[in-house]
């Protein structure tokens with residue numbers, strides 16, 4: 414039987430980072446991959462979705478030009494060329510990952526799907542069996558598909574399928590108002606695909622602040638048909654079409670599409686691991702309790718990292734967790750505790766949707782004594798110059814200390830505002846210190862300053878905010 418100090422299951426982002434961290438402690442380790450190399454992020458996640466969005470932004474910019482008095486021809490979208498670039502660039506990113514895999518000692522790489530046969534015993538579907546002193550589980554996540562969708566048969570697709578398309582389809586029904594549904598629905602819509610986005614329960618991405626969520630629903634809904642709480646009676650297949658029966662504004666409707674794209678959530682990829690044989694105590698989801706500071710499960714020799722840990726299923730968190738889990742698996746039993754970064758989430762819609770630090774729901778549920786500062790981008794100087802003047806940003810600060818706690822936004826260039834705020838929150842900055850930082854003129858960040866000033870007023874630190882649109886002129 415093959416014997417190793419550390420076995421890592423899954424060669425995605427978390428698993429590859431875990432391998433490098435564990436390698437510093439031992440040369441007796443193995444990285445096991447059951448599917449294709451290349452990582453979810455590069456193959457079918459972050460990168461191809463952003464490539465599709467970039468093409469959609471180019472088309473949207475052409476359509477927006479008449480608003481400046483510039484009249485180009487309407488965009489002609491060549492679907493095969495759009496998808497060709499998406500796949501070419503995607504393959505380039507995947508190529509870099511594959512090079513990193515090739516750099517790993519070949520005796521440390523194993524192909525096959527692993528499952529537990531005992532707390533320290535793994536069996537691969539190739540028949541190989543190994544004894545591992547410590548194990549890192551980094552198996553990622555899989556799409557959750559409601560049974561309701563079975564009726565559409567092979568017209569049901571997920572994100573992976575989109576990035577394999579040779580051409581753009583004519584019409585797609587997208588289900589799910591989370592990050593995947595929002596990003597793909599808006600991008601496809603802007604690329605000339607007829608899209609309708611069906612949400613459930615009123616959610617819009619990761620937003621929990623009702624006012625910001627409403628503003629985001631309105632901004633996305635102004636671009637394409639989007640109901641965050643759709644009343645769908647039936648989905649079925651008729652010939653090569655997907656038929657969706659739903660209610661809109663009290664009226665029964667039926668619409669036909671080529672595909673039903675499910676973006677209805679992702680779950681930890683635990684099926685097939687036979688975790689029951691691992692000796693861990695499992696909850697009703699079939700998962701053990703994991704310490705997010707050590708990534709250790711119940712003080713055992715088993716560690717989790719990335720989406721499978723169901724902590725924050727984002728790329729930079731997967732990398733951090735891989736580093737923590739790999740290092741601790743390597744040094745076990747002398748496990749070290751690590752502090753985690755300030756939460757940061759960005760959805761690459763237009764306008765961007767973003768969350769930073771503590772969410773409105775977390776602060777409210779914990780009865781935290783906080784105040785909110787606001788800016789509406791409708792009248793924000795630079796946003797108006799650029800005709801990007803849609804959105805709402807709420808920033809939360811602690812009463813008594815003025816410490817910045819978090820923010821939720823749907824905002825132009827929100828990806829950058831969210832970073833500024835995340836860095837300020839992690840640095841423990843208070844609102845007055847943030848306001849003492851330089852703000853250039855005219856920039857979108859002046860909108861953030863308006864929200865910070867409003868927060869300062871609401872915390873009782875200053876009497877009033879300067880008059881409306883002060884960032885339109887000198888002396889701001």
Ligand SMILES: Cc1cc2nc3c(=O)[nH]c(=O)nc-3n(C[C@H](O)[C@H](O)[C@H](O)COP(=O)(O)OP(=O)(O)OC[C@H]3O[C@@H](n4cnc5c(N)ncnc54)[C@H](O)[C@@H]3O)c2cc1C
Pocket residue numbers: 422423424425426427428445446447448449450452453454457458459460462525526527528551552553554572593682685686718719720721726727728729731
């Ligand atoms: C469409 C989409 C867009 C996204 N966009 C963003 C974004 O813009 N920004 C962001 O931060 N995040 C984004 N994400 C999330 C991000 O991609 C994930 O958080 C991240 O890729 C998770 O990495 P991981 O290492 O946990 O999993 P993965 O990269 O999925 O790696 C898990 C690996 O484990 C293997 N495996 C599974 N079971 C077994 C087994 N039993 N034996 C052996 N191997 C096994 C799998 O084959 C896989 O290779 C996006 C996700 C999707 C789907």
Ligand SMILES: NC(=O)c1ccc[n+]([C@@H]2O[C@H](COP(=O)([O-])OP(=O)(O)OC[C@H]3O[C@@H](n4cnc5c(N)ncnc54)[C@H](O)[C@@H]3O)[C@@H](O)[C@H]2O)c1
Pocket residue numbers: 559588589590591592593594596611612613614616617618676677678679725726727758759760761
């Ligand atoms: N830009 C980014 O960072 C980015 C982009 C894409 C994905 N991701 C990551 O991937 C994860 C998974 O994304 P996701 O969007 O699939 O999941 P999600 O869980 O965030 O959202 C799923 C949405 O689908 C809705 N839903 C569930 N059942 C439904 C049904 N029957 N009909 C209509 N809607 C239904 C839910 O209410 C929810 O709003 C995210 O949590 C995120 O961490 C990140």
